[in-house]
Structure formats: structure tokens, C-alpha cells
Amino acid sequence: MTKKTIALLGNQNSGKTTLFNALTGANQYVGNWPGVTVDRVVGTISKKDWSVVDLPGLYSLSPYSAEEIVSRNYLIKGAYDVVVNVVDATHLERGLSLTLELLSFGEKTVVALNMMDKAKEQNIEIDVKALENKLGCPVVAISAATGDGIDALYEAIENASTPKKLNLYPKVMEDAITTIADKLSGDKQSIKEFIATALLQRDKLYVKEFNNENLQIELVAQRANVERELDDDVESVIATYRYKFVDSLVKEAVKRPSKVGKTLTNRIDDVVTNTYLAIPIFLVVVYVVYYLAVSTIGTWATDYANDVVFGEWATNAAASLLEGSPQWLSGLVIDGIIGGVGAVLGFVPQMIVFFLMLAFLEQCGYMTRVAFVLDRIFRHFGLSGRCLIPMVVASGCGVPALMNAKSIDNINERRITLITTTFVPCSAKLPILAMIAAAFFPESTFVAPGVYLLAIISIFATAFILKKQAAFREDVSPFVMELPDYHLPKLSNVLMSTYERCLHFIKKAGTIIFSTVVVIWFLSSFGFGEEGFGMVEVSDSMLAAFGTAVAFIFAPLGFASWQCAVAIITGLLAKENVVGTLAVLLGLGEVAEDDVSLGAALHGEFSTDAAALAFLAFNLFSTPCIAALGAMRRQLASGKMFAFACVYMLVWAYAMGIIIYQLGGLIAGQVAFGPGTIAAIAVLAVILYFIFKKEKAKSNLRIEARSI
Amino acid sequence: MWQIFMKTLDLLKLGETAKIKAVHGENTSLRRRLLDMGLTKDTMVTLTRKAPLGDPIELNLRDYSLTIRKDDAKLVEVV
Numbered sequence: 001m002t003k004k005t006i007a008l009l010g011n012q013n014s015g016k017t018t019l020f021n022a023l024t025g026a027n028q029y030v031g032n033w034p035g036v037t038v039d040r041v042v043g044t045i046s047k048k049d050w051s052v053v054d055l056p057g058l059y060s061l062s063p064y065s066a067e068e069i070v071s072r073n074y075l076i077k078g079a080y081d082v083v084v085n086v087v088d089a090t091h092l093e094r095g096l097s098l099t100l101e102l103l104s105f106g107e108k109t110v111v112a113l114n115m116m117d118k119a120k121e122q123n124i125e126i127d128v129k130a131l132e133n134k135l136g137c138p139v140v141a142i143s144a145a146t147g148d149g150i151d152a153l154y155e156a157i158e159n160a161s162t163p164k165k166l167n168l169y170p171k172v173m174e175d176a177i178t179t180i181a182d183k184l185s186g187d188k189q190s191i192k193e194f195i196a197t198a199l200l201q202r203d204k205l206y207v208k209e210f211n212n213e214n215l216q217i218e219l220v221a222q223r224a225n226v227e228r229e230l231d232d233d234v235e236s237v238i239a240t241y242r243y244k245f246v247d248s249l250v251k252e253a254v255k256r257p258s259k260v261g262k263t264l265t266n267r268i269d270d271v272v273t274n275t276y277l278a279i280p281i282f283l284v285v286v287y288v289v290y291y292l293a294v295s296t297i298g299t300w301a302t303d304y305a306n307d308v309v310f311g312e313w314a315t316n317a318a319a320s321l322l323e324g325s326p327q328w329l330s331g332l333v334i335d336g337i338i339g340g341v342g343a344v345l346g347f348v349p350q351m352i353v354f355f356l357m358l359a360f361l362e363q364c365g366y367m368t369r370v371a372f373v374l375d376r377i378f379r380h381f382g383l384s385g386r387c388l389i390p391m392v393v394a395s396g397c398g399v400p401a402l403m404n405a406k407s408i409d410n411i412n413e414r415r416i417t418l419i420t421t422t423f424v425p426c427s428a429k430l431p432i433l434a435m436i437a438a439a440f441f442p443e444s445t446f447v448a449p450g451v452y453l454l455a456i457i458s459i460f461a462t463a464f465i466l467k468k469q470a471a472f473r474e475d476v477s478p479f480v481m482e483l484p485d486y487h488l489p490k491l492s493n494v495l496m497s498t499y500e501r502c503l504h505f506i507k508k509a510g511t512i513i514f515s516t517v518v519v520i521w522f523l524s525s526f527g528f529g530e531e532g533f534g535m536v537e538v539s540d541s542m543l544a545a546f547g548t549a550v551a552f553i554f555a556p557l558g559f560a561s562w563q564c565a566v567a568i569i570t571g572l573l574a575k576e577n578v579v580g581t582l583a584v585l586l587g588l589g590e591v592a593e594d595d596v597s598l599g600a601a602l603h604g605e606f607s608t609d610a611a612a613l614a615f616l617a618f619n620l621f622s623t624p625c626i627a628a629l630g631a632m633r634r635q636l637a638s639g640k641m642f643a644f645a646c647v648y649m650l651v652w653a654y655a656m657g658i659i660i661y662q663l664g665g666l667i668a669g670q671v672a673f674g675p676g677t678i679a680a681i682a683v684l685a686v687i688l689y690f691i692f693k694k695e696k697a698k699s700n701l702r703i704e705a706r707s708i
Numbered sequence: 709m710w711q712i713f714m715k716t717l718d719l720l721k722l723g724e725t726a727k728i729k730a731v732h733g734e735n736t737s738l739r740r741r742l743l744d745m746g747l748t749k750d751t752m753v754t755l756t757r758k759a760p761l762g763d764p765i766e767l768n769l770r771d772y773s774l775t776i777r778k779d780d781a782k783l784v785e786v787v
Contacts (some may be wrong), residue, residue: 060744064737093770094746202735232749233734239743243751243770256771265773269757269766278760372775376761379777478738478780480745483766483773 004050005079006157009071009102010086011095012057013365013484015114019086019144020054021496030500032637033070048154053080059094059482061101063198063205066411075105076191082160083109084153089119089126089141092254094482096246099135100168104197106190108160109137112153117143118487123257130253137163145490165190169241172229176200176222183215200226200234265485269369278373282385285361286392293354293396299427301349302397310342328525328535336521341514347627348502351400354393355498358404363489363497367407368481375479381460382467384410387417391459394424398624402631403501412472418635419466419645420459422624423652425451428575429620431593435579436616439599440609447613451620458621458652465690471641504634516626520573524566538584543569556676557618557657558611558665568618574625610665614657622653655683718765718781720755726786727752733783746770747784 010016020028024043031040041054055074056067063069075083085102087095103109111131119126132139138156142149167174180196181189198206199219223234230237262270272281292298315334322330361367367386374385386408394401401421408414425433437447466472520543526534527541538544547566554560563585571578579593586601606612623629623646633642662680665671720726728751733739746769747753756773757766763778 060740062737062740062744064740091770091772094772097744097746201740232730235734235740235743236731236749240748240750243746243748273757273759273766275760368775372759372764372766375777376759376763478741479764480738480741480774480776480780482745483775 002049004048004081004157006050006052007055007074007080007083008052008086009055009083009098010057010112010114011059011088011091011098011482013091013482014057014086014088014095015144016054016057016086018490018493019112019114019142020052021490021493022144022147022150024052026496028496028500030504033066038066038070050157052084058098060098063203069205075102075107076194078107078188078191081108082157083107084112084157085109086112086114086144089113089115090122090124090485092126092250093243093246096249097242100166100242100245103135103137103163103166104190104194106162106165106188109163110153110156110160111135111137111139112144112149113139113141114144116141117146117148125255127253131249134249134252135163136166166245168245169238170230173226173234173237173241176226176234179222180215180218183218184210197238201238202235263485265365268486269483272366272369273373278369282370282373285366286389289354289357289361289389290392290396292357293350293393293400295396298350298353299396301353302346305349306342306346310338310346314338314342331525331535332518332521335525336518337514339517339521341510341517345506347397347399348506350397351403351502352498354400355404355501356494358389358407359494359497360489362407363493365484365486368483371481372483379479381463382416382472383413383463384408387413390417390421391424394421394426396427398422398424398426398628399631402628402635403504406501406635411474412467415472415636415641416463416466418632419648420462422628422632422649423455423458423462423621425455425620426575426624426628428625431576431579432571432616432619435582435593435598435602436612438594439602440606440612442599451616454617454656455620458656461687461691462648462652465687468690468693468695471644517573520570524570538566538581544585554618554657556662556679557614557654558608558661558671559606559615561605563605564615568622571619572623572626572629574627575619578619608661608665608668608670610661610668610670613664614661617660618653618657620653621649621656623649655687658683715786716782717753717755717767717776717784717786718778720753720786722755722758725752725754729785729787731784738780739783742776742780742784745774747774753784753786 008016008020020041020043023045025046027046028041028043031042032038033040038056043052043054044050045052053074055071058065058067058071061068061072061075063072074080083102083105085099087099099109099111113126113128113131116126126141128139128141138160140149140153140156142153144150169177177193177196177200180199181192184192184195186192186195195206195210199210199215200223226234226237232240271277315338318333318338319330322333370385370389374388378384378387387405390401390405393404398421401424402418405414405417405421408417433448433451437444441447523546524538524541524543525536527536527543527545529536529540543566544562547562547569551560551562551565554564563582566585567578567582570581582602582605583591583595583598586598586605588595588597588601591598602612606615624632629646632645633639636642636645658676658680662671662676663684666673666677671677715726717726717728728747728749730749731739731742731747751769754768755765756768759765759775764775765778765781767774767776
């Protein structure tokens with residue numbers, strides 16, 4: 001058997017992933033295409049010794065999105081043996097346009113006509129032989145969901161041959177393409193013709209690359225020639241004739257029953273996107289996800305993992321194993337590693353519940369409807385309705401929320417969502433809120449709603465600020481989206497997607513998060529005590545020394561004690577630590593967050609209510625715990641962007657703190673007017689400036705419709 | 709001076725079908741995307757649905773459903 005590499009390509013909703021899973025099973029590896037945040041999924045067909053590269057789902061090979069560019073470059077480089085093009089048999093026209101583009105590369109190609117079982121159900125008759133004849137490449141009818149036709153597909157791949165060139169365009173257009181192709185260097189005629197076609201369409205990447213004057217002059221001349229003769233510009237001619245060819249294909253090879261009434265998808269959409277019902281239905285869906293992942297099953301499982309699995313079993317097992325070993329070793333293993341990594345891995349059950357539901361919602365087709373229904377509201381913030389779901393889930397835990405943001409297609413929306421999501425107070429931050437509220441505002445009910453309101457304001461203000469920055473204005477496919485038919489997802493696909501997402505997180509927990517946990521544990525347990533350097537209480541540790549050194553930073557926020565600084569730093573491990581650390585450092589030992597003695601001690605720590613609120617705000621809005629940071633780092637897929645996110649969150653938290661303490665305190669009569677007030681006003685002014693700053697128009701994206 | 713009113717895709721009534729005459733906005737990613745998705749000359753398009761807030765809109769063409777924003781639909785001239 002020969003080794004082969006297969007490139008799998010197709011539309012987003014063609015069942016490409018189902019076929020990929022059917023071919024490769026669990027033998028998949030997810031990586032990254034160099035330089036872009038597009039997943040590179042490679043799998044192997046074990047019984048054939050073939051490897052399959054799953055290229056991103058796309059509709060064409062234009063140069064406007066990272067997915068398209070990645071796929072195009074891969075096809076041109078030619079490091080594969082056969083292209084398998086997955087086409088949805090129930091929506092042939094849409095899929096065949098891409099097929100024609102793929103065939104133009106002149107590489108061995110097999111068309112896998114997928115979802116034949118559904119086509120039969122809908123009484124669509126397809127003459128596979130006729131398609132084969134006209135396309136000039138093998139066409140295999142399959143159903144990836146049932147496994148029908150897979151063996152025939154293998155056979156077709158074995159026997160695939162180079163397709164003959166199709167003449168899709170009028171003579172003047174074909175001549176223009178060959179004229180330009182002849183001026184290019186390279187040895188493969190089909191590739192040269194592909195580049196020539198792209199150049200004639202003013203392809204923004206190739207125009208830069210082939211920037212020589214003679215060629216440009218020839219291009220202008222050829223374009224003018226085509227326009228004069230066909231009374232249409234090159235871009236439109238190429239798309240129009242490609243689709244004309246598709247239309248003739250479909251006319252010859254496909255028999256469709258005449259439309260009888262509404263399809264199931266139409267009937268579901270009548271309800272789900274109904275003027276009055278759409279938003280309530282969406283809210284119910286969000287609530288159910290929240291209820292299952294955050295309020296009930298997910299949290300039960302996570303609590304069980306934290307309290308029983310890591311809290312008792314792992315701790316007890318380690319304690320008995322390490323009996324007699326030095327104190328530092330058992331401290332490292334039990335408090336450091338099991339405590340820290342356990343806190344991170346404890347999120348896994350919650351993530352599984354959440355990802356199962358979201359994979360279902362994504363794969364059944366509902367998520368595109370969410371984008372459709374809420375686009376009008378969210379586009380003002382540079383976000384889409386799709387971004388609301390991670391944010392809601394973040395009120396339980398930021399980690400699964402961040403992991404899920406991956407499936408937001410638009411990279412700008414995805415980045416803004418990743419940076420703002422953890423502003424939502426997660427369940428681990430609530431004890432801090434409860435502690436401050438109980439100690440300083442025992443009678444008041446405004447603190448909790450106020451904090452959530454501030455979180456929402458922070459998200460929208462940040463989104464508004466960031467969407468105007470160049471880094472968040474990358475070219476993306478415009479909002480032109482297919483609304484796929486609803487269908488019941490395959491269980492194996494839902495499981496595969498959940499498995500893949502959780503696995504990444506667990507790997508992260510085992511590496512970066514593990515080492516950070518150990519470092520912070522070391523800093524908080526070691527220091528110079530009475531007997532020289534060794535294990536000490538937190539108050540004598542290196543971390544306390546560090547806290548003392550940096551405490552002055554928080555003076556403008558009203559709390560300059562080293563205890564607060566240390567509590568904030570340990571909050572990085574897990575936000576649950578903040579209350580505990582503060583209690584220990586204030587000499588109280590283990591107490592509940594609303595304990596009276598803790599309240600009294602806090603009154604000694606924070607001179608005013610405003611300072612306490614500033615402390616709360618800083619903890620809520622600064623960088624999240626290490627687990628969430630790990631998830632964020634991976635999803636942003638860029639060290640620079642991640643560093644920016646961390647700095648931004650710290651600055652934002654500091655800004656909120658200073659405004660609350662200085663301005664809030666001033667209004668409440670607790671803080672005197674001073675340089676701090678002026679600083680706070682300046683901070684507020686800068687924020688408002690960035691929010692209301694005019695957006696620089698992106699010139700090449702929108703051109704007013706031509707008026708005649 | 710007289711102007712001929714240009715009918716564009718965003719002006720269709722619910723359920724109305726029209727034939728595409730041209731897609732404007734030369735050399736933009738938006739136009740290319742519209743063409744790639746099959747909104748080419750002489751294609752029949754039906755406006756099948758509007759989002760609850762009136763925008764975006766859902767179109768039916770070439771036997772599949774496509775959603776685009778109203779502003780973007782202004783680039784598509786129909787008869």
C-alpha cells in the first residue's frame with residue numbers, strides 16, 4: 001500500500017467534519033497553520049496508511065480571510081496527492097462553485113457527493129455519471145453519517161487521475177488568462193493560470209507579489225479588453241460564468257421534486273427567528289445552558305472534583321505516601337501541586353457539560369440563527385450575538401467560556417470576546433463580593449447588582465474602545481453567511497469536539513499552569529524566618545516581602561497595605577484564595593467570608609467604604625486566575641495579543657479602582673479633594689476619549705452603491 | 709436633472725423575487741464574497757425573512773438560504 005496525503009476541502013456545512021471523523025476516527029491531531037489562528041487538523045486513515053489534512057471549511061478561494069489564504073497556499077504548494085472535495089448533495093449549486101475552483105489547480109481530485117441519504121429522502125435524483133463526465137473527475141456518492149460509499153471513495157482516491165482543463169469562460173476571458181499566465185514564471189500551467197485569474201481579479205495578495213510594471217500594464221489592458229467585449233468587469237464575469245457552468249451541470253444531472261410546502265427548516269425558523277419569539281427563545285436557551293453548566297450538573301461535578309477527588313482522595317493519598325518525608329516536600333505536593341493543579345483540573349467536569357451543549361447547538365445549526373437574530377444589536381460593539389454565550393457562561397466560570405470563544409468565526413469578535421469575557425464576575429469571585437458587602441454594606445442590596453452592572457459597562461466600553469484599534473480590525477469575511485438546514489448532530493461529532501477542547505485544557509494544566517502554581521507556592525511558603533531561609537508562615541514569606549514592596553502602587557486606590565497586595569497576588573492562582581489569604585494575613589485563620597470578626601478586621605484594613613469597593617473592583621476586573629489565563633493564551637494564539645490583554649485588564653481594573661475610590665469617595669464625602677482626584681478625572685477623561693473617538697473609516701470595505 | 713431610481717436587494721418586500729442585474733462596490737471583499745456565494749448576474753433571489761429587528765435579511769437563491777446585512781444588500785441591483 002502506498003503512502004498518500006489527502007487534502008479534504010469543502011463548504012462549511014457540507015459534512016466535511018463528519019467525513020473527516022468517519023475516515024480517521026480518533027487519530028487526529030490539531031495544530032495551527034503557521035502565523036494564523038486557523039486550526040490545522042491532520043488525521044490518519046489507519047487501514048490505508050494515508051494521512052488526511054482537513055482544510056478549513058470555505059466557499060471560495062478569494063484572498064479575504066485567513067481560512068481562504070491558508071487553503072489556497074496549501075493547494076498551490078502541492079504537498080498532497082489527492083484533493084477530496086466534499087459537496088453537499090442537497091445543496092449542489094453552492095458546493096460545485098468551489099469544486100470548479102479546485103479543479104482549476106489541475107491536481108488529482110475526487111468529488112465526494114455527501115449526504116446522499118438526505119438527498120434521497122428529499123427525492124432529489126442525481127445522475128452521478130453525468131456529473132463525472134462534465135466535471136472530468138471521479139464523483140462518488142457517499143453518506144459520511146451512515147458510512148455508505150466510503151469504500152468506493154477509497155477506491156476512487158487510489159485511481160484518481162489528473163483532471164482535464166475545463167473551459168468555463170468566454171473566449172476573450174480565457175485568452176486574457178493565458179496571456180497573463182504566459183508572462184509568469186513557474187512550470188505548472190494550471191497554477192500559473194490560477195494566479196493569472198486571481199491577478200485579473202485584482203487579487204490583493206498577488207497584486208503585491210507580482211508588482212512589476214510590464215505585467216501591471218498587461219493586466220490593465222486585458223481587463224479593459226474583457227470589459228469592453230462582455231460589458232462587465234472581470235470579477236463579475238468570472239463568478240457569473242462559473243455559476244453558469246454550475247447551473248448547466250445541475251440542469252443536466254439533477255432532478256428535484258417541485259417545491260411542496262415548507263421544509264422542516266423553514267418551519268423551525270418561523271418560530272426561532274420570529275419577530276416576537278426569537279429573543280425570548282434565545283434567552284431561554286442561554287438560561288438552560290447556564291442552568292445545566294453553572295447552576296446544577298456542571299458545578300456539582302466540579303465541586304465534587306475539587307472537594308472530594310482533589311480535596312480528600314488525592315490529598316490523603318499523597319499525605320500517606322509522603323509520611324516521614326520532609327515538610328517542604330509534602331507542602332509542595334499537597335498545597336502546591338494538588339491544591340493548585342487540582343483547582344484547575346477541577347473545572348474539567350463543568351467544561352465537559354458546557355461543551356457538550358454548545359457543540360450540539362453549533363452543529364444543529366442554531367448558532368447561525370443566533371448571529372442572524374442579534375446581529376443588529378451587537379454589531380455596534382464590534383461583537384455578534386454569538387459572543388453573548390461565553391459571557392453568560394463566564395458568570396459561572398471563565399475557563400469554559402474562554403475555551404468556547406474559539407468557535408466565534410470572526411477573529412476580531414473572537415479577540416474582543418476573549419479579552420472582555422472574564423470581566424463577568426465568576427463564581428470564584430463571589431466570596432470577595434460577599435466579604436466586602438457583608439463588612440461594609442450590610443444593609444444595602446445595591447452592591448451585587450451594581451457590580452454586575454459595572455461588569456456589563458466594562459465589557460461594552462472595552463469592546464467599543466478595542467474595535468476601533470487596528471489590531472482588532474483585521475480583514476474578515478463580511479457578514480454574508482449561509483443559514484444551513486437544521487439537522488440532528490451526530491453524537492460522535494459532538495463528543496469529538498468536546499474531547500478535543502477539554503484535552504487542550506488538560507495539557508495546559510499539566511505544563512504552564514503547573515509551573516506557575518509551583519512558583520507561587522514557593523514564594524508564599526519560603527522566606528527568611530528566625531532560623532534563616534526556610535519554610536515560613538505566609539506573613540514572613542518572600543511573597544509578603546514582595547507585597548510590601550509593591551503595596552504603594554495601590555495607595556491611590558485607598559488600600560496600601562501589603563496584606564491586600566498579597567491577597568491580590570494569590571488571587572491569581574484562584575480567586576477563591578483572596579478571602580482566605582486576607583483572613584490568614586489579618587490573623588484570623590480560616591473564617592467564612594461574612595464572618596463578623598473578618599468584617600471588623602477589614603474595617604481596620606480599609607479606612608473607607610470607597611477603598612473597600614475599589615479593592616473589590618480591582619480584584620474583579622484585573623487578570624483572571626491562572627487557569628483562565630492559560631485558556632486565554634491559547635485561544636488568542638498570539639503572545640503579543642495575550643500580553644496586551646493582561647496589561648489592558650490590569651490597567652482597566654486600576655482605572656475602575658481609582659475612579660471608585662477618588663471620585664466615589666469624594667462624592668460620598670469620605671475622600672478629600674487632592675491630586676488623586678485630578679488623576680481619577682484624567683483617567684475618566686481618557687476612557688471617554690477612547691470610547692467616543694471617531695472610528696477611522698476602512699476605505700476598501702464599503703463603497704457606496706453606484707448611483708445611475 | 710433626472711435620476712432613475714435604482715432598485716436594490718434591500719428594497720424587496722417579504723416574499724418578493726427579483727433578478728440580479730449587477731453587484732456594485734467594485735474591488736471590495738464584500739462584493740467578492742457576494743459573487744462567490746452565487747449572487748451573480750441573472751440569478752433569481754427571494755427575500756424570505758427579516759431578523760426580528762428588521763436587519764439582517766434572509767435570502768433564498770440557488771436553493772439555499774443566505775443572510776446578509778441590509779447595508780450590504782444595497783450593493784446588489786435587481787430588476
